Amino acid sequence: MHQTVPSRPEPLSRLPRAVQWMLLAVLSAVLAGLLEFLQLPAALLVGPMLAGIAAGVNGATVRPPRIAFIAAQAVVGCLIAKAVEPEIFRSFVSDWPLFLVVVLATLAASSLLGYMGSRWKVLPGTTAVWGSTPGAANAMVLMAEAFGADVRLVAFMQYLRVIFVSLAAALIAKFWVDTSGVAAPPIVWFPTIDWPAFGATIAIAAVGGAVGRAIKLPGGTFLGPMILGAALHLGGYINLQLPQWLLGLSYMVIGWWIGLNFTRPILLHAARALPQIIGSILVLIAFCAALGYVLSLALGIDPLTAYLATSPGGMDSVAIIAAASNRVDLSFIMALQMARFLIVLIIGPPLVRLLARSLGG
Numbered sequence: 545m546h547q548t549v550p551s552r553p554e555p556l557s558r559l560p561r562a563v564q565w566m567l568l569a570v571l572s573a574v575l576a577g578l579l580e581f582l583q584l585p586a587a588l589l590v591g592p593m594l595a596g597i598a599a600g601v602n603g604a605t606v607r608p609p610r611i612a613f614i615a616a617q618a619v620v621g622c623l624i625a626k627a628v629e630p631e632i633f634r635s636f637v638s639d640w641p642l643f644l645v646v647v648l649a650t651l652a653a654s655s656l657l658g659y660m661g662s663r664w665k666v667l668p669g670t671t672a673v674w675g676s677t678p679g680a681a682n683a684m685v686l687m688a689e690a691f692g693a694d695v696r697l698v699a700f701m702q703y704l705r706v707i708f709v710s711l712a713a714a715l716i717a718k719f720w721v722d723t724s725g726v727a728a729p730p731i732v733w734f735p736t737i738d739w740p741a742f743g744a745t746i747a748i749a750a751v752g753g754a755v756g757r758a759i760k761l762p763g764g765t766f767l768g769p770m771i772l773g774a775a776l777h778l779g780g781y782i783n784l785q786l787p788q789w790l791l792g793l794s795y796m797v798i799g800w801w802i803g804l805n806f807t808r809p810i811l812l813h814a815a816r817a818l819p820q821i822i823g824s825i826l827v828l829i830a831f832c833a834a835l836g837y838v839l840s841l842a843l844g845i846d847p848l849t850a851y852l853a854t855s856p857g858g859m860d861s862v863a864i865i866a867a868a869s870n871r872v873d874l875s876f877i878m879a880l881q882m883a884r885f886l887i888v889l890i891i892g893p894p895l896v897r898l899l900a901r902s903l904g905g
Contacts, residue, residue: 571595
């Protein structure tokens with residue numbers, strides 16, 4: 545006989561917001577420092593993300609201001625813009641059929657997993673279909689709401705996949721590739737500021753992010769600065785400077801934003817289907833890793849670059865991990881990630897909508 549367990553106040557919810565922020569910051573620093581000591585890539589993202597999860601499930605009520613999250617995404621967009629080189633476009637043009645096959649295969653696999661989850665009643669209605677689609681998370685959540693799916697579970701699936709992908713990519717970047725003969729460059733937290741380059745970077749982040757939002761480009765606060773910065777950088781019009789302290793703050797905000805979305809009510813709501821959700825995420829990650837292996841053999845690129853290029857989102861967290869891994873081709877990774885994002889954005893919603901209708905959603 546099912547019994548209702550009385551709800552207890554969550555520990556952090558009873559603390560003042562200032563104390564919650566202090567505890568979150570201290571735990572983030574400890575975890576990031578530990579991961580940095582273990583030389584895990586993207587420790588400044590993963591540490592705060594894990595701290596955010598711990599705080600969220602224990603009732604933390606604090607959240608980074610949305611403007612801070614927007615600014616952090618814009619900074620990461622500028623980071624990618626700085627790494628884009630002309631060679632990647634030649635590679636993309638010459639190998640576009642393979643890129644297209646990889647992207648479509650990922651979309652087909654995720655759609656099949658979502659369809660099976662909904663067909664087998666793992667999750668209510670069409671929730672599994674919307675939650676399984678890689679990339680364009682915000683668009684999927686909004687469309688899921690319009691189709692009557694459980695928005696909390698869709699968002700949970702999307703963010704849980706981001707966490708698993710981030711952790712898997714960071715661990716693989718640490719343990720899969722032999723870096724024993726490569727010394728990590730020292731981190732200069734507070735370099736001398738080149739004011740014209742730094743000013744141009746801040747201007748691109750602000751203008752690109754504002755334009756991306758104004759034209760309602762999905763992920764516009766990330767893609768707007770990335771596209772604008774890459775165009776100006778490739779044209780030789782500007783130099784970009786991103787000091788480590790600015791990147792560290794941006795990674796921290798993004799990590800908190802992801803982690804704090806995991807609250808105890810959402811976890812309890814998803815508890816029944818949690819093993820199946822995690823299983824489908826792991827299957828998708830494994831499938832994309834296999835695609836990365838094929839891509840590595842076909843193009844002769846290093847396995848870590850291929851793996852990160854095919855990782856099933858989110859694009860900003862993969863970008864951070866790739867930037868922290870000194871032996872990968874960041875521009876190639878982002879080219880394939882961008883191609884998948886655009887294709888998912890164009891054909892993903894109609895495809896998922898078709899599946900939802902076939903399921904009666």
